[in-house]
Amino acid sequence: MLKKLFYFITLTLISFNSFASHFTLVSSDLVSGKQMNVTQVFNQNGCDGKNISPQLSWENIPIGTNSFAITMYDPDASSGKGWWHWIVFNIPISVTHLDEDAGNSQLAKLPVNAIQSKNSFNTAGYGGPCPPLGDKPHRYIVTVYALKNTLPLNSTSSAALVNASIQKNTIESAAIIAMYHR
Numbered sequence: 001m002l003k004k005l006f007y008f009i010t011l012t013l014i015s016f017n018s019f020a021s022h023f024t025l026v027s028s029d030l031v032s033g034k035q036m037n038v039t040q041v042f043n044q045n046g047c048d049g050k051n052i053s054p055q056l057s058w059e060n061i062p063i064g065t066n067s068f069a070i071t072m073y074d075p076d077a078s079s080g081k082g083w084w085h086w087i088v089f090n091i092p093i094s095v096t097h098l099d100e101d102a103g104n105s106q107l108a109k110l111p112v113n114a115i116q117s118k119n120s121f122n123t124a125g126y127g128g129p130c131p132p133l134g135d136k137p138h139r140y141i142v143t144v145y146a147l148k149n150t151l152p153l154n155s156t157s158s159a160a161l162v163n164a165s166i167q168k169n170t171i172e173s174a175a176i177i178a179m180y181h182r
Helices: 002-019 159-169
Strands: 024-026 056-059 067-074 085-093 138-145 170-180
Touching: 024 170, 056 138, 067 159, 085 138, 085 159, 085 170, 138 159, 159 170
Parallel strands: none
Antiparallel strands: 024 056, 067 085, 067 138, 138 170
16 A cells, blocks of 8 residues: 555656746747847947847746846857856846846836846946857857845946856756857
8 A cells, every 4th residue: 555655656746747847038039049130239349239138038937036137148258258248136026027128228128126237348238249250159148047035236246246146046047048150
């Protein structure tokens, strides 16, 4: 009898885990492995994009999540340390998407209490891709993090400090890795 109960519980857990959903990030503007649209590309330093942050939405929020953070990072930048293009944190738990151009600090399209901190362009807000002309395609990792806490940081916090705080508080993350070269 105990052996049958054990098998029943094991099969139930396996079945439940087979249908369990994972934290996911989707975008109407980005596709993993594909070239980013010129809309998202930076509009300075020889690049002539529109510098519009992509639309993003996420689902299957992990239990224990108290806020979200979003980053866009280029690990292929010639700086040797990568390049932070966008950092947003303290996005309220009630928010499950950001509209296109939410990273424009002059439009106030972010949710209340969400904070954009300094990127590698040394500005708070979205700064799109602009790799060197003729360089190999760069990867742009757009990640949403489900965090167990809000972060005690502000818009002048460095990318390294915000990233370290995000990593310490991450429950789960989901990413889209888009490409860009010119």
